[in-house]
Amino acid sequence: MTATPKNKRVLMLCTAARGGMRAVVEAYARDGLFERWNVLLIATHVEGSMVRRLGAIVRAMTRFLSLNLSGQVLFTHIHAAAGGSFWRKSIFGLIARLFGHAVIFHLHSGHISGHIDRLPLVGQRIAGWVLSRFSCVVVLSEVWRAFVLRIAPTAEVVIVPNYVVLPTMEPVDPIPQLAEQALNLLFLGFVGSNKGVFELIPAVARARSAGYDVRLTIAGHGEVDKARRMAADLDVANAVSVIGWVDGERKLELLRAADVYILPSRNEGMPVSILEAMSWSIPVVATRVGGIPEMIDSGVEGLLVEPGDVESILGAILYLAADRHLLPFMGRAARRRVETEFSKDVVLPKIEAIYEKLSRT
Template identity: 40%
Template sequence: MSGPGRTRPPRTLWVSTSTRTQGGIATCVRTLAATGLWERWGVRHVATHRDGSRADKAMAFASGLARYTATMLLRRPDLVHIHMSSAGSFVRKAALAWLAYLLDVPVVLHVHSGRFHLFHDRAPAPLRRVIAATLTRADVVIALGELMRTRLARIAPDAHLTSLPNPVRLSPVTRRPAGAAPHVVFLGRIWDKKGAFALIEAWAKSSGGESGGHLTMAGDGEHERARTLARDLGVADSVTVHDWLSADQVAELLASADVLALPSENEGQPMVVLEAMSRGLAVLATEVGGIPELVTDGVEGLLVPPHDAGALADALGELLGDEARRRALGEAGAARARDEFAADAVAARIEGLYHAVLAAHGHPVPGPGATR
């Protein structure tokens, strides 16, 4: 317990999907937790979602809601940090946010979805009002980059918005042997919205297999469709399609690669792009969402318009045929990841937000190092 005149340690409640789920939010949460932020701010984590069937997800939310409510009532936190996406994720997290608002507990909303504005625009009018009110009532809303911040400002003009990049844990830079056959990796859901099938078509057009190169795709989604397309295009021998890989397997795969390809039709700030940059991979992606805030075309990678099969094939062919170009883009990406997106630096900015939010509420600002 805290002694006379001593400030008790902070109590912070984080809410997100399970850290064992697939996807960028879980990766972001794990990355920030590993910085020591959770220890410094006394974080308790409540998962309100997990992968699985509808029944599994319903049970996860019911269990998470019970734990959240008990924590709010019995061990009132100083601050709640809620990680949300769009659609069902927003609905679940909004309910939790409003409980905190009613109890006058400061709330940080962390919006991860690059499609949040589309979710809002397609929602019925009553839900649009709830979305705007939920964002406006929060003490601060974190957007992944300036483009997302601008989009959220159009939804909730009076919300207290800021932008932060996703964090990346710095990894050893990939150094493949000179002259090694190029290895291109795709990580993410294997479906049309991520450009997975367009990438296989571009691989065939750019004669990726004829160069001795290999394309490896890993993620959940339509695996058999991808394998069938590769066979139909005559590139099955140079294309491997995996199910979702563990974090260790992803690290091993990235360490063997030269290029990360992610030709999505929409994105926020994909964690996989940051992970690839930190390892010194050249990035081939579409100029959508927050990607141009991570990758400058011609500097850390090559960006092409979405749904432009010709541009994608041309850019892929350029990278496959020029080892020096791949290395230069990868080295620039590693430098930028180290300078701008390192997890410790992002965690420090989040701590700054916590101090500002608590000070605005007139609370004594608990600081790391207080006696428990």
């Protein structure tokens, strides 16, 4: 590894809000990237009121400008999502380029293509021009690489998937579950329509009406009260637990107890929560959106369903509830997929290769 020049720092810009993007950055810090490359993390966004969010971006910009003016910056690594995140982070990136510094613009959101495609033509051209100004645009999957090259044909686009650390655990024995056992489904993430929660709860209700003991745990922040009301209205409040945001040991407990992880999102990039579930040998039911089809082959590591389609989600639940012997085989295949494509040892060197290249420019 090329040593970071003395008194030089890599600036990393990211939200402090809960979610997959922050989880990726926390993994970089945990796994030594910050130490090896003298990375300084600057939070450009926080959860809370408009005043808090404005204060965060003002503080971030002040510090960012100060560091650039002081000559301490080696290059900048910016993590961005769609909407306001894209445009706010673009300003930071363009300023860094004005100072003559290389910029990695790392796109995480599954909404990005929809957001830009809905803009007027002039807005799409501006977005493409912005992306073409950066030294490297990092995307999570081939589908997002194709999108970026469509609007910014001259951009340097590199695919670097998300990764997780594999938990230490005993291999799953291929012993079929008993049909009379409850099928425990787990959802982790933002509780809202874009994540498919309000199709998932009716699908569970219909599965139970068909005579299957299906139970669902929903853990995350967002429209928690609405989800609880829907479960009560559909008379499945005893089988659908909406428990709010969890992390740490409580999250691990939920993963250990889950038979199937389910994420019926309408848009996604490459969900860290799916990788976490796969690393725990849990089969996944997810939608054919974003980079998910590059993570899961339907029928191998889990099942793929159509976004926004209760019937499709229900069909996957019933299929797995009726054929429990598939679960341990799918779970073992899921873990193998993470080991070979989405583990720290596979993915982190790809980020460091970009760092190496930019450190020499």
